[in-house]
Amino acid sequence: xxxxxxxxxxxxxxxxxxxxxxxxxxxxxxxxxxxxxxxxxxxxxxxxxxxxxxxxxxxxxxxxxxxxxxxxxxxxxxxxxxxxxxxxxxxxxxxxxxxxxxxxxxxxxxxxxxxxxxxxxxxxxxxxxxxxxxxxxxxxxxxxxxxxxxxxxxxxxxxxxxxxxxxxxxxxxxxxxxxxxxxxxxxxxxxxxxxxxxxxxxxxxxxxxxxxxxxxxxxxxxxxxxxxxxxxxxxxxxxxxxxxxxxxxxxxxxxxxxxxxxxxxxxxxxxxxxxxxxxxxxxxxxxxxxxxxxxxxxxxxxxxxxxxxxxxxxxxxxxxxxxxxxxxxxxxxxxxxxxxxxxxxxxxxxxxxxxxxxxxxxxxxxxxxxxxxxxxxxxxxxxxxxxxxxxxxxxxxxxxxxxxxxxxxxxxxxxxxxxxxxxx
Amino acid sequence: xxxxxxxxxxxxxxxxxxxxxxxxxxxxxxxxxxxxxxxxxxxxxxxxxxxxxxxxxxxxxxxxxxxxxxxxxxxxxxxxxxxxxxxxxxxxxxxxxxxxxxxxxxxxxxxxxxxxxxxxxxxxxxxxxxxxxxxxxxxxxxxxxxxxxxxxxxxx
Numbered sequence: 001x002x003x004x005x006x007x008x009x010x011x012x013x014x015x016x017x018x019x020x021x022x023x024x025x026x027x028x029x030x031x032x033x034x035x036x037x038x039x040x041x042x043x044x045x046x047x048x049x050x051x052x053x054x055x056x057x058x059x060x061x062x063x064x065x066x067x068x069x070x071x072x073x074x075x076x077x078x079x080x081x082x083x084x085x086x087x088x089x090x091x092x093x094x095x096x097x098x099x100x101x102x103x104x105x106x107x108x109x110x111x112x113x114x115x116x117x118x119x120x121x122x123x124x125x126x127x128x129x130x131x132x133x134x135x136x137x138x139x140x141x142x143x144x145x146x147x148x149x150x151x152x153x154x155x156x157x158x159x160x161x162x163x164x165x166x167x168x169x170x171x172x173x174x175x176x177x178x179x180x181x182x183x184x185x186x187x188x189x190x191x192x193x194x195x196x197x198x199x200x201x202x203x204x205x206x207x208x209x210x211x212x213x214x215x216x217x218x219x220x221x222x223x224x225x226x227x228x229x230x231x232x233x234x235x236x237x238x239x240x241x242x243x244x245x246x247x248x249x250x251x252x253x254x255x256x257x258x259x260x261x262x263x264x265x266x267x268x269x270x271x272x273x274x275x276x277x278x279x280x281x282x283x284x285x286x287x288x289x290x291x292x293x294x295x296x297x298x299x300x301x302x303x304x305x306x307x308x309x310x311x312x313x314x315x316x317x318x319x320x321x322x323x324x325x326x327x328x329x330x331x332x333x334x335x336x337x338x339x340x341x342x343x344x345x346x347x348x349x350x351x352x353x354x355x356x357x358x359x360x361x362x363x364x365x366x367x368x369x370x371x372x373x374x375x376x377x378x379x380x381x382x383x384x385x386x387x388x389x390x391x392x393x394x395x396x397x398x399x400x401x402x403x404x405x406x407x408x409x410x411x412x413x414x415x416x417x418x419x420x421x422x423x424x
Numbered sequence: 425x426x427x428x429x430x431x432x433x434x435x436x437x438x439x440x441x442x443x444x445x446x447x448x449x450x451x452x453x454x455x456x457x458x459x460x461x462x463x464x465x466x467x468x469x470x471x472x473x474x475x476x477x478x479x480x481x482x483x484x485x486x487x488x489x490x491x492x493x494x495x496x497x498x499x500x501x502x503x504x505x506x507x508x509x510x511x512x513x514x515x516x517x518x519x520x521x522x523x524x525x526x527x528x529x530x531x532x533x534x535x536x537x538x539x540x541x542x543x544x545x546x547x548x549x550x551x552x553x554x555x556x557x558x559x560x561x562x563x564x565x566x567x568x569x570x571x572x573x574x575x576x577x578x579x580x
Contacts, residue, residue: 169564195559198524217554218527238553239531242524255524262528283528299525305485306525327485330522349520370566372522388566417523 024407032066033151035059036093036117039070040110041078041100048133051101051110054140055147058158061182061397062148062381063404068093080113080122088117095123097147107132110139114147124150137185157181157377161421162384163189163199163208164395168413175413176210178225181377181420183395183408189223190230198417202245205422209233209243209252220254222269233267244287244296253277253287253296264298264311277311278318286330291337297321299329308342322355324362330373333357334380339400341365341374341383352385354400365402375420376400384408386416476500480537482575484518487532489540497537500579501544508550512580513537515555516562518571523557530555530577537577 037056056067074087077098088096099112107130114124127146129139138159145156158181166175174196179186190196194213201208202222209222220234220243234240238257245252252267256274264277264287278284282302289296295312302309308322308331322328327345334341337357344353344364352366352374365374366385374385382404384397389407393414397406408415480493489497504511515530515537534553542548563570 195556197527197557197559213556213559239527239555241527255528257528257531262531283525283532285528286522286524299522301485301525306521327521329525343522345521350522370519 030403032064033094034066034068034092035095035097035147035151036068036073036088036091037097038073038076038099040112041076042102044103047101047108047136049136049140051136051140051143052097052099054137055097055144057182058141058144058156059148061158061406062156063399063406064148064152080115083115085117085120093117095147095151097143099143108136108139110143112143114150137180141180154381155379155423157379157382157420157423160378160423161205162375162395162418163201163421164386164418165196165199165210165416166411166413167195167393167416173413176208176223177411177415183411186411189225198242199419200243200245201419201421203247203249203422205424208419209245211241211243220252222252233269233272239285242286244289246289247291247293253289255285255287264296266296266313277313277316288330288332291333291335297331297333297340299331308340321357322362323360324355325353328353328355332374332376334376334400335378336380341376341400343372343374352383352398354383363402365398365400366396366405371396373417375418377420378423384418384420386418476503478579480533480577480579481572482533482577484571484575485521485529487529487536489536493537494540497540498544501541501546504541504546504550505544510550510552511541513551513553514560514578514580515553515557516560516574516576516578517558518574519558519561519566520571521558523559527555527557527559530557533575533577537579 037052039052059065060067068091072091077083078100094117096115096117097112099110102109109128109130111126111128113126116123129142131139141158144158148156160181161178162181163178166177172193174192175188176190176196176199177186178189192212192214197211199208199210207222207224209220211218212221218240219232220240221230221232223230234254236256236258239255239262242255243252250269252269254265254267255262256265261281262283262285264284265274266277267274280302282300284298284300286299287296295310297308297310299306300309305326306329307320308328309318310321311318325344325346329343331340331342340355340357342353343350348369350371351364352371353362353364355362368387371385371387374383376383382397382399384395386393387396392410393416394410395408395415395418476499477496513534515534517526517529531553534555538551538553561574563573
């Protein structure tokens with residue numbers, strides 16, 4: 001809770017804007033759970049955010065729910081005694097979420113209850129969430145998280161964040177952005193006239209690492225989100241890129257070409273000591289740690305075409321991991337350690353694929369061209385990636401079973417390289 | 425002094441003749457052979473010496489120099505050998521594929537240019553490779569034409 005408040009202070013400095021209506025669900029699951037989220041009862045002036053509408057949008061985003069529109073609802077119950085289950089069966093609702101918001105001593109208190117319409121019983125006892133007027137969106141996301149977890153058994157990701165790069169032309173400008181998982185409340189963490197690349201989160205969500213060309217050469221920087229402090233952690237001739245945090249947060253894998261070729265190194269953030277991991281005249285890049293931190297997946301063209309390999313850190317033993325397709329790059333391991341999501345080329349370039357690490361089976365998750373930079377949600381149920389739509393770089397999300405697809409709202413500039421935060 | 429200038433002029437003329445001969449060929453299909461040491465077929469005329477292109481192009485996912493590139497870089501090497509100026513070699517890639525791989529590809533391209541120039545006698549200390557990958561395209565389209573223009577090393 002303390003942590004939540006601290007992060008809240010950092011994140012809520014940005015502007016709140018209702019952008020959710022722009023979310024475009026292009027494909028959903030066959031049988032999503034139908035849920036009725038009743039407008040929250042509130043006595044007073046219109047609230048700056050429609051909490052119930054944000055909950056509906058969150059649940060729809062997951063693809064596993066279909067929110068029933070407000071105008072289809074027959075009644076607006078505020079508590080259990082006002083519920084007539086026939087009203088909800090009539091519109092085929094499987095779940096019913098009701099609640100109210102009260103304002104007291106400068107804070108909003110949102111209380112909510114969840115009911116199972118099919119079994120005609122309570123699914124979740126009354127819970128109260130509180131926050132300031134700029135935290136109404138967070139209150140909504142927390143209600144969504146609990147509702148999603150109660151129904152699916154999977155932890156919700158609606159309170160998580162994303163970082164991404166937004167690029168502008170004429171004049172050229174790059175911004176490292178932080179926003180809610182759905183693109184709302186975006187704010188700039190860093191801005192430069194030179195390219196910014198490859199943002200990643202530290203495992204505790206307190207810091208981000210990225211590549212900046214602000215000195216006319218690439219270098220890896222670590223930025224603390226609560227203090228804003230920036231540290232340049234690499235400064236070598238040639239490449240300085242592709243940062244990836246070890247699961248324990250103590251090391252950063254980076255790519256350096258100081259010794260002649262692009263190679264993977266690990267950097268101990270406390271001692272600032274570098275350890276060389278790969279040694280090959282080909283390109284070795286895009287490190288991504290295994291879940292237990294004992295190895296690193298990376299992209300290499302040592303077999304002529306880019307494919308993903310895995311090196312065991314203790315022994316240096318290296319094995320090829322991908323075989324399906326002429327181009328597989330930038331692997332990222334799913335939270336359960338079972339899948340590797342990657343950029344894949346078959347006939348055209350490029351799409352997002354997910355390979356089962358054990359069996360080697362590859363599933364294609366997206367079929368538009370120029371899809372890149374996949375990043376997996378911390379609950380492993382969805383991934384976000386960069387694609388182009390209407391001539392612009394945008395972000396999109398897809399469920400790991402490829403059944404749900406969502407396009408995030410278009411931004412001013414070209415949006416790319418999303419990185420999904422861990423749970424806070 | 426005279427002989428050096430003549431030699432330089434002659435080399436440039438050979439290179440120019442080769443470049444003119446190649447300019448109509450498709451960039452996607454470079455000439456099979458690399459006739460850098462082809463016999464002199466054009467007279468060394470002063471007026472053929474024009475501004476050298478500062479851009480070298482590459483094939484998709486490749487960092488080998490094409491015969492055209494070698495010819496162009498030979499001419500650059502002649503100019504650079506005696507000079508005390510330093511040169512920045514900026515490597516670039518097209519938008520296809522992952523961004524960090526493309527940064528590495530851009531650097532391999534810049535280093536291929538650097539290594540060739542050094543072999544021709546240019547001081548290594550005067551050359552610096554910097555890769556921008558796909559971050560700084562010159563052509564913003566999403567087709568073969570734009571992609572082939574963006575796979576490049578700029579000599580700056």
